[in-house]
Amino acid sequence: MRTLFKFHGGVHPPGNKTQSTQQPTATAPIPAKLIVPFRQHAGEAAKPVVQVGDHVLKGQLIGEPAGFISSAIHAPTSGTITAIDMQPVAHPSGLPELCATLIPDGRDEWVERKPTDYRAQPADELRHLLRMAGIVGLGGAVFPSDIKLRPLRDHPNKDIGTLILNGAECEPWITCDDMLMRERAAEIVQGAEMLRSMLGSREVLIGIEDNKPEAIAAMRLAVADSGLPFKVVAVPTIYPGGSAKQLIRVLTGLEVPSGKLPTDIGVQCFNVATVYSAWRAVAHGEPLVSRFVTVTGNVRQPRNYEALIGTPLTDLIALGEPLPDTDGYIMGGPMMGMPLPSTSVPLVKAGNCIIAGSKKLFPPPPPTLPCIRCTRCAQACPADLQPMDLYWFSQSKNFGQAQAFSLFDCIECGACSYVCPSHIPLVQYFRFSKSEIRMREQDKLAADRARERHEYREFRIEREKQEKAERLAAKEKAAAAAKPAEPPVVATNPDAAPENTAQMKIQAAIEHAKEQAAAIKPKNTENLPPELLAEIAEIEARRARIRETAKSDVEPPKE
Amino acid sequence: MAAFFSPFISKPDTVAQIMLRVMLALLPGIAMYVWYFGPAILVSIALASVTALATEAAMLKLRNRPVAPFLQDNSALLTGWLLALSIPPLAPWWLIVVGTAFAISISKHLYGGLGNNPFNPAMIGFAVLIVSFPAQMTHWLTPHGLGQVELGFLDQLRYTFLGSLPPGVTLDAITMATPLDTLKTRLHLDESVKQIFDMPIYGRLAGQGSEMVSLGFLAGGLYLIAARIITWHVPVAYLGALFATAGLFHLADPAHYVTPLFHWFSGAAMLGAFFILTDPVTGPTTNRGKLIFAAGAGLLTYLIRAFGGFPDGIAFATLLMNICVPLIVLYTQPKVFGKKMPAGKNGGAQ
Structure with missing residues (x-):
């Protein structure tokens, strides 16, 4: 038995997971139309590399990474690009994003897939491959995985001693990772070995909450079959035990220092679905074009689907057959998810679960009282x-x-x-x-x-x-001195000195002001991990866009 | 789905339920009270309840706040109950009314109502009464079997509302000073603890009857901990500090200082430990803060009991420690996740 550690706090909301695990995962049918946003990851949106009217194949690159923190976007099936424009997406801001609309041709014809033997490839080749395959964290943060696999900036030779696979899935209702582990355990284990070799880790821990005995058993079996020395650890079911920092704490006893990354303490953590996708990308040459998603809540047929990215949520929801008293939908779990402003938005890489809500399942909270x-x-x-x-x-x-x-x-x-x-x-x-x-x-x-x-x-x-003034004075002097025809001199040299000192003074004042500003600047947002910085940048970009749209709305006509 | 943001689920706990369960936990103590001292306490609890609700409603109205949701939060009721349990049960009706009304209006609502009062309202009510009406506050009922006369329920009611006793019965005949008070007075008369404890009003642990009430509150308090309504910090630190201080003095001079157990089971020690000092609004929020706060109150309780001018010290100990709460909280902030481990111990690359 492995010694597990505790983190402070946590809650035990009702799990509600069994509803959607009664049936095996089904493949969602190809919808009549796919909407593929170019930003489905933390960081910069991908840059479109296709034109309206282009015919694309399944897995064909349609958006290339644009920036350090960015990722690639692919056509989820074969068909024709009919539009590249701003469309509503599932984001708390409610702002539209640049999306490609793809009308499938129904053939679901793959682009040429090139399987790669990861053992024969240097790590940076593999990282590039993952980046170009659009592999991002599928646990919800959608942070590009290739960046998490880079050597440490300050200690390039230091290994990441421990690789953790996050299969905790602590949010109520969500079961997509559970089902993935039950059904695709062997590939997750292969993927873990690949990531382990990239990071140079000595130890691989697979943390799964103990409310998923089937997943634990499947993963244990897969590990045993592979002969790899990985440890599948059943961790206590407690929310938010699936948060990376909390899971790392439970498994290793280490706390990721505030404002630091897990790699700073020699640990890296990937969601099991990310690992699976990374394996598919390398070993099968399949970029990330589909994912497991739970459709549950107030529906007649709660179930998991392997669905194409870009599938309109309406189509997915219809598969679950929502009950008549359904009055809204949540994307994600009930603890951290977001209400969907509309069901016409597409499934994105971050979309792990769609919950149909009703007054009975999610009753309005009682009135707020003082603390x-x-x-x-x-x-x-x-x-x-x-x-x-x-x-x-x-x-x-x-x-x-x-x-x-x-x-x-x-x-x-x-x-x-x-x-x-x-x-x-x-x-x-x-x-x-x-x-x-x-x-x-x-x-x-x-x-x-x-x-x-x-x-x-x-x-x-x-x-x-x-x-x-100096020029005038010099001119006058020169005019006065024109008769004795003396060499026109001196004006510049002695004057240059006081000007310089004045400039220096002002420069010093500016420097001082800068220093003051730096001192006042709150410390908490310094040294943020790239994930957060990316998030901030994203929020700022949206904010700027809102401001612009607001401005253009109210700008008075020019006279 | 009425919420616009996560989380979309919440625990079914409400403030009203928490307060109600605290009141339920008072029932064993109240039952003991009735058993040993008669039903007069029920009358004062009822009076306090009515006054508390009426005052609460009036203050909410004056403050232009919604009346119904706050009346239903049970907090005013609890304040009334705690005050009723702190003062003599056989008292003129206006005593409990004045105390409760003051507690709710001045010490709760003038500070902003539920959640905003810095001082424990019930203890403010008690302090006002003991300072303003010291005589009425000393007429404690004699437990069953000890008094020369015992009043029936109707007689008790008549005294409470009309102020009249049955012919031939004096107030002194049916009331007495509390065991704590008696101890204090007798010690001043140079009697030894042993002599004093031979008096019939003393039982096995502390006062006859009142020790059983204390046991009732202890039982209710343990329920509160088991039901996770309060944490162990305040009761343990309070009773621990009281025990330690009383124990030190007792060890040094057993003839003049009673056992720590006596202190535990007399006066309002148990009520204070589990029901009064645990008031979340007026107490500290940090665990270490709770320990300091309650230990301070335990020490003060002992000092007031042994050396102060009042027979019991819970109220003033509570109020004095209430003053310190912001300071205590500021200096007992827990370490945040990720800031706990000393650098290097984490095996980090920094």
């Missing part, structure tokens, strides 16, 4: 935060204090909201505070730049005035 500081939230918080204090600071927009109380260590798991007897939407307050703080930091940066520019402009005007 009575009962500390149930603090007892439930897996990050050891004090949510009641953070709530107080957020409510009063005391963001400095919120940051001082480690707001940015909140993983937004929602455990605090779940247990609150006053039914305060705590995690929503924290999301608000975080985005406010990020926005203010951006605004402050912009203001600092504007002030610098202004200061320099003032200085420049002053300098020009001075120069003009």
